[in-house]
Each structure stands twice: as C-alpha cells, then as structure tokens.
Amino acid sequence: MLIPALCFVVMITAVMQTAVVPLMPDIATQLGVSPNAVGWIVTANLLTATVCTPLLGRLADRRGPRRVLLCILGVVLVGSLLCVAWDSLPVLVAGRALQGMSFALFPIGVAVLRSALGPHRLTAALGIMSGTMSVGGGAGMIAAGLLYRDGDDYRRVFWLLVVLAVIATALAWFVVPDSPGSGTSSGADFWGVVGLAVGLSALLLALAQGGTWGWVSAPTIGCVVAGALVLAVWYRHERRFDAPMVTPALLTARAVAPAHLAAFLVGIAMFVQFLAIAMFVQVAPEQAGYGFGASVLETSLLYLLPGQVVGITAAGVSGLLVRKFSADRVLMAACAVGVCGFAFVGFAHDRPWQVIVAVAVLNIFVSVAYGALPAMLVEHVAPHDTGVANGINAIARTFGSSLASALVGMLLATITIAGTDIPSERAFVAAFAIGGVTALIAGFTAAASRA
Incomplete structure (x- = not known):
C-alpha cells in the first residue's frame, strides 16, 4: 500500500503545475488582468518550489520524512483552498505560491521509500514512483480539458486540486510510516x-x-x-x-554531479515535448498550413492520453530495468529512445497518428529517465542525505523545465509566418531539435558517469 500511496502523493506535484496552464488566458479575462500579470500564478509556484525543495529535503533528513511530508501537504491544502476561496489575482498568486511546496514531495517520498524498503525492492519502487510523477504533467492537462469549457469558472479545475490535496493528506497520514531523522539541528546554517x-x-x-x-x-x-x-x-x-x-559534495562530487546535469537536461527535453506538441496540434491548419486545430479537450484525450498510458506502463518496468542493468545504463537507453522520438516528430508530423506515436515514444523516454535518476543518487549518497540530494535533483529538473518554457516561447514568438504572429512550422521543428539534442547530451552525461 505504501508505494501506490506515495505515487499518488507525488503525482499531485505535476498535476498542480500543468493543470492551470491551459486556463491562463481565461483566468486573465475573468479576473480582468493582463496576460503578464496572470503569468505570476506560474512564476510564484516555481519560485516557492525552487527556494523550498532542497531546504525541506534537508529538514526531512534531519527531522524525519513523515512529519515534514504531512506538514507540506497541509500547506498545499491551504494554498489550494485559497485558490478557490476568493476571485482575486493576489490571493490566487498566494495560493499558487503555497502549492509550490508540493515540489518537495518527491524527494521526501524517495527518503520514505529508502527508509521503509530494502535495496531489492527500492529500485523498482523508485522507478514506479518517478514514472508516475512524470506522467502527472499530462494528467493535469487532461484533467483541465475534461473539467473546463470556454466560459466556465476557472476555479472548477482548482477544486480538483483541493480534492487531490485532501486525498493525498489522508493517504499519507494513514499509510506513510514514521521514521527517525538524523536529529541534527536544522536551523544552524x-x-x-x-x-x-x-x-x-x-x-x-x-x-x-x-x-x-x-x-x-x-x-x-x-x-x-x-x-x-x-x-x-x-x-x-x-x-x-x-x-x-547543503553539503557541497552533494552538488559537485563526481558521483552525483552527472545525475544533476542529466536531470536538468531531461527537464528541458520533457517540457519541450509537452509544450511544443500541445501547442502544435492546436494550430489551425487553414491559417498556418500545419497543425490539426485541436481543442484543449481533443489535445488531452486524443494526443496526450495514449502517451500517458504508455508512460505509466514504462514507469512500472523502469525499476526492474534499473535493478538488472544499473541506473546509468538505463538512463543512457532512455535518452536514446528520446532522441529517436524527437527525430521522428521533427520529420513526421503531418498526420495525427504520427504525433500520437511520437508522444508515446517520448513518454517512454521521460518515464524511464525519471525512474533512473533517483536510483543514480541513492547508489552514491548516505541515507541521511537522501532527501536533500533528491531535492537538488528536483530543482535541476525545475530549472530545465523553466528554460525549456522560455526557449519554446521565444522560438514561437520569433519564427513566424511572414506578415502574421502565427508561429512558423520551422519554429516547432527547431523546438523538437532542441529536445533531441538535450536528450542526446543527457545520454552522454550518463555514459560519462561510468568512466
């Protein structure tokens, strides 16, 4: 019961991050604010995540992961309630900032599993939990498509986040076992x-x-x-x-630095495929000569959902692969799959089935890579550093995702069809090329860690 419960707990991190993205234009309209102002609902979330994740990971190492996990879920629940309680941008931004603490759930979940499971079961459990979180981003997009229609109150989606936070808190309370921390004071530094x-x-x-x-x-x-x-x-x-x-060795030591760099690169590749493909299929072909004019709902169910199913399956297998072949080898193989997926969609994206196949292949890459990364760290860090080391790794992925968002946005804004502000097909091909290159470099990084 522990593994499924933690999978659900950490999955809400990705759902909370992506479920609001399709709603941002409508949120701006309903609140009567500019698109730049409403962008702070994402920025505030990421800022809190960046600041708090490694610190909460260290606190969990010292005070015990269960206690910190429950406190984080309580804060996330309060933030989710703020998002639905008032129809106000400042309150919404504050709620999203509190929700940003959910990013620490994954590294603390790794610490829980390491303390509760033996080495034989740990790698499989890490693969399943990591892969589940990786598909949570698409699940958030799908949930938004199912719950929201043009003109609806945007808070319908935020109510889902409240329900998820309540369920996650209840599961953690009854299922996650207590375990002692190192006992070292956390306020000295x-x-x-x-x-x-x-x-x-x-x-x-x-x-x-x-x-x-x-x-x-x-x-x-x-x-x-x-x-x-x-x-x-x-x-x-x-x-x-x-x-x-944060012990400097957890950042720069030869045993862990490749895992952090690979996480940064995988974060770029993951968000490139998520953003670029979701936006590509929604482009109206009569205006741009490419794309499929898909709605948010069609994007979610037709183009993203099959890939999520494949990704969940790959997540279940990734832990077994890590246990048999080692984490760095599995990461190398996953990155090779990612390169193939980006190359395929870069050259073949004229038919819906081509994009659907590419999404499935890329979800295999992301799910397996996410399963291998924490296993690479667990092999090289002491148990009392598990939370903070995986917190640093999670922040590396966050920075990669943020950089990918900026790169894709810049490409789509600058490479446009002449005389319009519609992105050119070349902009999307360039985005897919960036994803492929970062996946390739991540694979080389994993290979270098073996030297």
Missing part, C-alpha cells in the same frame, strides 16, 4: 538558507520573466548576475561551514 533562497530565486525569476522584461533588459541581466554572484558566495560559505544546510 541561517546564511546558507538565505543565500540559497536568494540566489536560486534570482536565476529562476530571470528565466520566468525574461520574455516579459526582455532577455537583454537590465532587470533580466541583473537577476542573472546577482543570482550567480550570490550562489558563488553561498557555495564558498557552505564549504567553510561546519554543519552546512
């Missing part, structure tokens, strides 16, 4: 907490708002420079501090 929060927030803010501010504008460049400088000072502080919040 104050400047380490502040430096990590400020540095990561500045970099993510540049990625999230660069398209609005301008990529070479003073605010964007300022955030990048400030974030890099703060993180450099933070890293030096952590190396000298006796009890650091």
